[in-house]
Amino acid sequence: MPDRPVAPLHGVLAPPLTPFEADGRVAEALLIAHARHLLDAGCAGLVPFGTTSEAASLGLDERVDLLDRLVESGVPPERMIVGVGTTNLPDTVRLAAQATRHGCAGVLLLPPFYYPSVSDDGLYSFAERFIAQVDALVGAPRLRIYLYHIPQVAGVGWSANLVRRLRAASPDHIVGIKDSTGDWANTQALLGIDGLTVYPGTELLLPEALAHGAPGCISATANLNAHAIAESIRLHDDDRNAFDACFDAVARFRRTIQPYGAIPAQKALLARQTGDARWRHVRPPLRPLSDDATEALANELAAVS
Amino acid sequence: MPDRPVAPLHGVLAPPLTPFEADGRVAEALLIAHARHLLDAGCAGLVPFGTTSEAASLGLDERVDLLDRLVESGVPPERMIVGVGTTNLPDTVRLAAQATRHGCAGVLLLPPFYYPSVSDDGLYSFAERFIAQVDALVGAPRLRIYLYHIPQVAGVGWSANLVRRLRAASPDHIVGIKDSTGDWANTQALLGIDGLTVYPGTELLLPEALAHGAPGCISATANLNAHAIAESIRLHDDDRNAFDACFDAVARFRRTIQPYGAIPAQKALLARQTGDARWRHVRPPLRPLSDDATEALANELAAVS
Numbered sequence A, B: 001m002p003d004r005p006v007a008p009l010h011g012v013l014a015p016p017l018t019p020f021e022a023d024g025r026v027a028e029a030l031l032i033a034h035a036r037h038l039l040d041a042g043c044a045g046l047v048p049f050g051t052t053s054e055a056a057s058l059g060l061d062e063r064v065d066l067l068d069r070l071v072e073s074g075v076p077p078e079r080m081i082v083g084v085g086t087t088n089l090p091d092t093v094r095l096a097a098q099a100t101r102h103g104c105a106g107v108l109l110l111p112p113f114y115y116p117s118v119s120d121d122g123l124y125s126f127a128e129r130f131i132a133q134v135d136a137l138v139g140a141p142r143l144r145i146y147l148y149h150i151p152q153v154a155g156v157g158w159s160a161n162l163v164r165r166l167r168a169a170s171p172d173h174i175v176g177i178k179d180s181t182g183d184w185a186n187t188q189a190l191l192g193i194d195g196l197t198v199y200p201g202t203e204l205l206l207p208e209a210l211a212h213g214a215p216g217c218i219s220a221t222a223n224l225n226a227h228a229i230a231e232s233i234r235l236h237d238d239d240r241n242a243f244d245a246c247f248d249a250v251a252r253f254r255r256t257i258q259p260y261g262a263i264p265a266q267k268a269l270l271a272r273q274t275g276d277a278r279w280r281h282v283r284p285p286l287r288p289l290s291d292d293a294t295e296a297l298a299n300e301l302a303a304v305s
Helices: A028-040 A060-072 A089-101 A120-138 A160-169 A184-191 A203-211 A222-236 A240-260 A262-274 A291-304 B028-040 B060-072 B089-101 B120-138 B160-169 B184-191 B203-211 B222-236 B240-260 B262-274 B291-304
Strands: A011-014 A081-083 A106-109 A145-149 A174-179 A197-200 A216-218 B011-014 B081-083 B106-109 B145-149 B174-179 B197-200 B216-218
Touching: A011 A222, A028 A060, A028 A222, A060 A089, A060 B089, A081 A089, A089 A106, A089 A120, A089 B060, A106 A174, A120 A145, A120 A160, A145 A160, A160 A174, A160 A184, A174 A184, A184 A197, A184 A203, A197 A203, A197 A216, A203 A216, A203 A222, A203 A240, A216 A222, A222 A240, A222 A262, A240 A262, A240 A291, A262 A291, B011 B222, B028 B060, B028 B222, B060 B089, B081 B089, B089 B106, B089 B120, B106 B174, B120 B145, B120 B160, B145 B160, B160 B174, B160 B184, B174 B184, B184 B197, B184 B203, B197 B203, B197 B216, B203 B216, B203 B222, B203 B240, B216 B222, B222 B240, B222 B262, B240 B262, B240 B291, B262 B291
Parallel strands: A011 A216, A081 A106, A106 A145, A145 A174, A174 A197, B011 B216, B081 B106, B106 B145, B145 B174, B174 B197
Antiparallel strands: none
């Protein structure tokens, strides 16, 4: 059993963008400063090493080192849900054991995503071995898993039916899910699973999700718009008119960025906003947003805000 | 420049299946014995750590250790093209530097496969950095790259146009490709690229491919049928009638297995054939073939051979 029941993080959680130097090395100090800034700006927590962090483009040792650095620098582990997804069990177990030993709020678990057609039984078996191996390494069932459902990117997902089976089998370990489909019907089905914490992967679903018991959302655009998203969640229960006005602005911001693609567009805007050109860099196979597209996006955002 | 021009491996190359113990650990001694057996059975070379080896389900350190063990056990490095595909540059560079230092015949390079929609320019940039970083680590341009084109699994591929660009820019490094599409039109387009070694990923394309200058094929079914595939390639230039008869049997074998799915079906057959039940094990998310399906497949194979 966990030491004590842990309340889920309530509010907006940001998956921090990862800044790179021109030669591709991680700009560590800038990442740490950005992580602190996101918490200061109102984020309830951080979700490093998911899709938005370009975790797929980081080496295994880089991921291990960066989490150590974030914790050493004072980012509270209990406010981090750490992405541990890889294609294989041994590396994912290693990353999850590290995050659990640090006392992180949880781990964000992709299904193994190389093989395109895998059965729910195969994914169930993967999750079962994952839990057993991490428990064995950390010496107690302290692992808290948030499943990461983003089938449009990973090619593989956790079906609502499979999530129900996993939660029933391991209620102490399977505590939540990030649903990045943007599909309210799927998010709603997940919110119907007893005791499961559900974070939609976009602030656009906040009105429905908060009304159905979600504690907030995990959103890439929190890298740029954390304060307003946090404020809209704060207002939801207290002041419906103020929420509507605040949420309208939040939704306009998100809808304007969305067509430009998540990572390069947000990095380009952050570079423009902070004056630090390193934010423009992405690792291949991603490509930076062009100067023209950045200018156009900035103008569109100015027009809607 | 490489020390000397290296002739491509001529014949059938096998991507060895990876045997696991019941608890999921790699059965190392059995893998090494299987690798030696494949060479004895007539394989011109081995291509470990591609899709068929379940490389996506192996941890990074496992891949490094297994290659060391294969080389230490006497499998000639100059007869191995080593899969180095991951989603990220640092780990792929590490694996490729190791294989190159061992003097392997080459590395098999998947495109980074997490992001579903990446541009040829993004993949070009990935390959360019990959080459520069491995060269820097091994201290000379000894890296020989076989691109790995299997878009139906990886979700991302090397287009013929991109292959042409890469080969033109780095003719010493980009020496070949494994085309696992099974699409003769694509294989033919690749065979038209000057100086490129093209291995189709199936023996079914041998008649066309050998006639157009391919040195052989890389085929998963070589795990079970190495001798016959090797013999058909040997006969191709010398005795057309004997080739036709031999190839007909080879093609019937392949077509019978194909609907059962590659990895679990071949492992089940190998377990049946060798009496070593460990061959049935796959790592999740894959699932072993059922006993009933194994029996049905074995009967079908008996009927066509």
